Amino acid sequence: MKCPACGNELTPLKIGQITVDVCKNGCGGVWFDKAELLQFDEPDEKAGEILVSIQRNTDVAVNTDAKHKCPRCGNIVMMRHYFTIKREVAIDECPKCGGIWLDAGELDAIRKEYISEKSRDEDAQKFIESNFGKKLDEMTRESKEKAQRAKKFAKIFRFLCPSYYIKGKQNWGAF
Numbered sequence: 148m149k150c151p152a153c154g155n156e157l158t159p160l161k162i163g164q165i166t167v168d169v170c171k172n173g174c175g176g177v178w179f180d181k182a183e184l185l186q187f188d189e190p191d192e193k194a195g196e197i198l199v200s201i202q203r204n205t206d207v208a209v210n211t212d213a214k215h216k217c218p219r220c221g222n223i224v225m226m227r228h229y230f231t232i233k234r235e236v237a238i239d240e241c242p243k244c245g246g247i248w249l250d251a252g253e254l255d256a257i258r259k260e261y262i263s264e265k266s267r268d269e270d271a272q273k274f275i276e277s278n279f280g281k282k283l284d285e286m287t288r289e290s291k292e293k294a295q296r297a298k299k300f301a302k303i304f305r306f307l308c309p310s311y312y313i314k315g316k317q318n319w320g321a322f
């Protein structure tokens with residue numbers, strides 16, 4: 148697969164139980180297949196650190212405003228979603244295969260944003276409610292698709308910042 152941001156060949160990288168595709172020696176972005184994301188369960192403390200320390204080529208300039216095409220589907224343009232608690236983070240999602248692309252800058256931002264957070268549970272709840280408007284169990288009753296999307300994005304944050312989540316402690320809808 149080719150990097151959707153800079154065209155470099157993506158490199159598979161196994162982290163814990165899942166394999167992601169990283170733009171090593173390129174822009175440093177990361178691709179998550181939907182199946183890998185849904186499989187991901189146990190937080191791995193090292194995952195986020197490994198991903199932000201991917202070797203980058205500093206000569207590669209990425210236009211972060213440009214829309215990216217899905218590296219898996221080829222000609223499908225990915226949709227950009229913006230999430231926020233304290234600052235805005237952009238995530239590209241393929242409408243066809245459900246995969247997720249994160250630019251290297253977004254990875255850094257997510258890590259910096261959440262790693263030192265003290266009121267984790269409160270902010271995790273805020274994340275779901277401010278970005279999706281409802282608690283996860285209410286969403287599941289209304290729309291399975293919406294709940295699945297919320298879960299998928301929440302899993303990315305969890306994957307990047309495992310210390311932000313405490314397994315089983317989210318009484319508002321564990322994911």
Ligand SMILES: [Zn+2]
Pocket residue numbers: 150151152153154155170173174175176
């Ligand atoms: Zn790249």
Ligand SMILES: [Zn+2]
Pocket residue numbers: 217218219220221223241242243244245246
């Ligand atoms: Zn796709």
